[in-house]
Amino acid sequence: MTWQAWATVVVIATAMALFASEKVRIDLVALMTLAVLVILGIVSPVEALSGFSNEATVTVAAMFALSLGIERSGALEPLSRLLMKIRQPWLLTLAVMLVIAPLGAFIKNIALVATFLPLVLRVCQRTHTSPARVLMPMAYAAQMGGVCTLIGTSSNLLADSLAQKQGLLPIGVFEMTPLGAVLGVAGIVYLMLVGRWLLPAHIDTQLPEELEIGKYVTELELTADSPLIGKMIADAQLGEKFGVYPLELLRGERRMWSPRSQQLAAGDVLLVRGDWDKIEEFRRGAKLRNAPELHYAHGDERPRVLTEMIVAPGSSIEGRRFLESGIGWRYNATLLAIHRRGVVLRDKLSDVSLAVGDVLMVLVDEDSMSKLRGEEAFIVLTEREDAHRTPRKALVAVAIMAAVVLISGMHWLPIPIAAICGATAMALTGCFGRKDVYEGIDWKIIILLGAILPLGLAIEKTGLSTTVVQLGMGLVGDHGPLAALLMIYLLTALLTELMGHNPSVVLMVGIAVSVAHAVHADARPFVVAVAFAAATSFATPVGYPTNTMVYYAGGYRFTDFMKVGIPLILMFCALSMWLIPHFWPFHPLQ
Structure with a gap:
């Protein structure tokens, strides 16, 4: 291999490590990768910027806007109210999957899960069901639905765009639906009959007024009449009496790292850790004040409510302090x-x-709750209200989305143009506000797509894809196109769990097409295998954003996803090896 090919290997390996570590934001990793490729002269500046004008990037941005219109217009509210009536845990799990999967074919998966997550938590609390029995199947169902159409997930659009650059015909909007529907039904049956026995049986995850997500850290200030004044923290036995554990003592600007031996005085602030109800019991009993409320509240007498919310994947406030977010x-x-x-x-x-995934306990003006629920940066773990939503707007949003699907499906307009027209129509009809569309688009994903696409060009230009194909064919041997298809599917699935679905598509589409040519088969089934393997990431909580959301909200362990997800991936792989050649023959008739 040339030095450029070796340099590309190093860039890919570094990017994979950074994607997997999650220590650097995915969009920054993509931009770093792009910058290195340009600096080394592997791709030209024009090629480096080509990803931002790619059809897939534009379409994904427009589909974010369309999904936002469906969510903000209240079109999902009737389904939410229907689910609220269910009392049986197994029926709730089944109903959630049957609702989420079809919607996932047309609506952004993150928006779907964010909409139904608070509802499912509330129903689980009322029916005394562990949310762990429902949340993971919900996340998986969103992915199963997303793979059913070309516009259901960004990785499908990306695979189609890259395949067209390789000379293949465009994939139809509903071309993947037959295979996706079969896999979706099989996946739901698996989760109901087998997966339910692999899911954790008892995890306490409820809403703030009853239970709590976990061990919170908060600040409590000693008042002048607190019985703790003059005592040492060790003598107060906070852990034994209240289940609250002191971490640090703040006295003015001084931070005392070993607080247990310190004598407490009025005005001291204790940094403590514990379950929220125990913290509140301790605060009342010891006559303490919530230090953050004392320092940062506005001091008026407006009604305020206690709410719990999760920092969502792709949140604009990730890496920022709460005061810097502007939420306060x-x-x-x-x-x-x-x-x-x-x-x-x-x-x-x-x-x-x-x-x-951080869970925040926040005191908010009651009048501001409806607006706070519209924040894309958080998922508020309370029932969503339908304030300012009208049936007319919901019907208009659904009609616009249906029109986009119909127009693009009938090839009357290219998908990017149809999606842009639909987003414009939703804005003009008031399905979302003027600023909402910019806040609702996950710009990290847009930057990721635009910046990571030139990596595929680098793989082709340096001859790295040819080398990889030769190595792969050495493993496959003379076992024919089906063995090669299996190799492509499994390699894509592995890369997806390590680095996410979009980067794995960028790496694998060109290789898949080259492998198809090497075994003298049509390339279309190989591209479809890449798309399906990338869009169905079940084995880790970090392979797909919906998994990450339920991982924190459901209190799962990392291994819970492996126990349930790996058999599901293998089942999807086996079914795909049987069905893909039937729907897309290796040697189609001319």
Whole structure:
């Protein structure tokens, strides 16, 4: 191989490691990859920018807007109210999957899960069902639905766009529907008959007034009449009496890292950790005040409510402090506590940089709750209200989405143009506000797509794809196109779990087409295999955003996804090896 090919290998390996580690945002990893490829001269500046004008990138941005219109217009509210009537846990799981899967074919999966997550948590609380029995199947159903149409997920659009650059004909909007429907039905049957026995049986995850997501960290200030004044923290036995554990003592600007030996005084602030109801019991009994509320609240007497919310995947406030997010002054919101899975926070709340999956306990003006539920940065874990939503807007949004699907499906307009026209129509008819569309688009995904696409060009230009194909064919041997198809599917599935669905598509489409040519088969079934393997990421909580959302909200362990997801992936793989050649023959008749 040439030095450019070796350099591309190093770039890919580094990007994969960064994607898998999640220590750097995915859009920044893509931009870093793009910058290195240009600096090394592997791709030209024109080629480097070509990803941002790619049809897939434009279409995904427009589909984000269309999904936002469906969500904000209240079109999903009737389904939500229907689910609220279900009392049987197994029936709730089945109903959620049967609702989510068809909708996932046309609506952004993250928006779907964000809409139904608070509802499912509330129903689980009322029926005494562990949310872990329902949330993972819900996330999986969203993925199963997304793969059923070309516009259901960004990786499908990306695979089609890259395949066209390889000389293949465009994939139809509903061309993948027969295979996706069969896999979806098989997946739902598996989750109901087998997966339910692999899911955790008892995980307590309920809403703030009854239970809590986990161990929160908060700040409590000693008042002048607190019985703790003059005592040492060790003598107060907070853990034994209240189940609350002191982490740090803040006295003015001083931070005392070993607080147990310190004598408490009025005005001291304790950084404590515990379940929220125990923290509240301790606060009342010891006559303490919520320090964040004291310092940051506006001081008026407007009605305020306690709410719990999760920092959503792709959130604009990831890596920023709560005060920097603007949530506080926009909604008169006061951050009272933070829970971060697997980590004991030891910084003041005002100094904590928020991360995806953080659960925040926030005090908010009651009048601001409806607006707060519209924030894309958070998922509010309470029932969603239908304030400011009218049946007319819901009908208009559904009609516009149906028109986009029909027009693009009948090839009257190219998909990107139809999607842009649909997004414009939703804006003009008031399905979402003027600023909502910019806030609702996940710009990280758009930047990721635009910046990562030139990596596929680098793989082709340097001859790296040819080398990979030769190595792969050495493993496949003379076992024919089906063995080669199996190799492509499994390799794509593995890469997806490591680095996400869109980067894996960029790496694999060109290789899949080359492998097809090497075994003298039509390339279309190989591209379809890449699309399906990338869009059905079940084995880890980080392979797909919907998995990440339910991972935090459902209190799962990493291994829970492996136990349920790996058999599901293998089942999908086996069915795909049987069905793909039937729907897309290796040697189609001319």
